[in-house]
Amino acid sequence: MGDWEFVKDRTATQGAVWRLTDGLLYKRTGGEDLRAETAFQQLVVGLGYPVPEIVDSGSEGGSYFVVERAIGETSLHEEALADARRDGQVSYQVPSTAAAVSSKLLQAQARHPLPSTPWFEKAAFAPEVFEENPDFDIPRIHEAVKHALDRLAQLPMVHGHRDYGLPNVLRAGVIDWQHHGPVPLGYDVYPALDIVAFKGGGKGYTITREQRAAYTSALDSTTASLIGQRVSEHLGDFLLVKCFFFLALMRPTDPARHDKHIKWQYRRALFTMGLDQYESFNTIDTGAFPTLDRFAAEHR
Numbered sequence: 001m002g003d004w005e006f007v008k009d010r011t012a013t014q015g016a017v018w019r020l021t022d023g024l025l026y027k028r029t030g031g032e033d034l035r036a037e038t039a040f041q042q043l044v045v046g047l048g049y050p051v052p053e054i055v056d057s058g059s060e061g062g063s064y065f066v067v068e069r070a071i072g073e074t075s076l077h078e079e080a081l082a083d084a085r086r087d088g089q090v091s092y093q094v095p096s097t098a099a100a101v102s103s104k105l106l107q108a109q110a111r112h113p114l115p116s117t118p119w120f121e122k123a124a125f126a127p128e129v130f131e132e133n134p135d136f137d138i139p140r141i142h143e144a145v146k147h148a149l150d151r152l153a154q155l156p157m158v159h160g161h162r163d164y165g166l167p168n169v170l171r172a173g174v175i176d177w178q179h180h181g182p183v184p185l186g187y188d189v190y191p192a193l194d195i196v197a198f199k200g201g202g203k204g205y206t207i208t209r210e211q212r213a214a215y216t217s218a219l220d221s222t223t224a225s226l227i228g229q230r231v232s233e234h235l236g237d238f239l240l241v242k243c244f245f246f247l248a249l250m251r252p253t254d255p256a257r258h259d260k261h262i263k264w265q266y267r268r269a270l271f272t273m274g275l276d277q278y279e280s281f282n283t284i285d286t287g288a289f290p291t292l293d294r295f296a297a298e299h300r
């Protein structure tokens with residue numbers, strides 16, 4: 001069968017990812033979180049979601065493990081990075097493959113609507129954001145959130161990924177369901193290319209306005225046929241939630257970490273920019289976000 005080789009420690013949870021040397025299987029180790037993630041993944045495999053099939057799971061030396069089939073060799077994040085290094089820009093294949101996977105996910109999601117249920121607090125990490133940024137816990141911001149949630153209440157609720165983006169999308173599906181939970185239809189997929197801008201350009205590539213427009217319009221064809229609505233009209237509502245998500249857990253505990261302090265301030269600035277735009281135009285233009293380097297240079 002071959003041996004398990006270490007891939008990486010998991011982000012935002014305990015445990016690690018391992019890959020079988022022949023590349024056909026991946027193994028994750030972890031605790032109770034991983035157990036819940038696995039149960040969820042098994043549920044959505046059964047609902048026809050484009051996710052890896054689980055072939056084994058259990059306990060081993062006091063921790064939990066799960067083994068799933070590989071669904072590709074590189075994520076779209078890695079493909080975008082390779083394109084940018086080679087050609088100086090991301091090829092059209094990245095947004096077009098992303099749109100194909102996103103459409104599959106939308107179809108499976110739309111076929112299995114859920115009863116209406118609270119979702120914002122957890123998806124946005126709102127309690128954490130207000131705890132770390134008490135100056136944002138003000139009526140103005142709660143009103144903007146209420147406005148977005150009222151608009152989003154018109155969409156069906158579905159089982160969601162909540163951390164959908166190029167690093168978790170491969171040609172044959174979507175991995176890494178640790179943040180799973182209910183979301184309005186479209187919340188996962190519509191912001192997927194816009195959220196690259198929250199990383200501040202440090203990831204090595206940018207997605208152009210044209211690429212984002214092509215992606216959005218492909219998704220709109222899917223949602224128009226699924227629910228008779230072009231869900232891109234909710235992109236601004238989704239991105240307001242993402243402004244929270246990307247600000248959560250950013251406040252450094254160690255005041256000596258100037259680099260972390262700047263990143264936190266950067267995400268606070270994006271939050272404020274996003275909010276201003278949302279209030280004025282009901283949408284958020286991530287193309288107007290400064291890079292982290294530019295922000296840092298202006299805030300020395």
Ligand SMILES: Nc1ncnc2c1ncn2[C@@H]1O[C@H](COP(=O)(O)OP(=O)(O)O)[C@@H](O)[C@H]1O
Binds near residue numbers: 026070074075175177
């Ligand atoms: N089923 C899979 N098929 C292909 N690659 C996978 C699979 N599961 C994990 N990987 C690889 O392992 C990496 C880390 O897995 P992931 O669950 O996303 O960890 P993290 O929680 O740290 O983001 C991914 O970026 C991907 O390269």
Ligand SMILES: [Mg+2]
Binds near residue numbers: 176
């Ligand atoms: Mg991941």
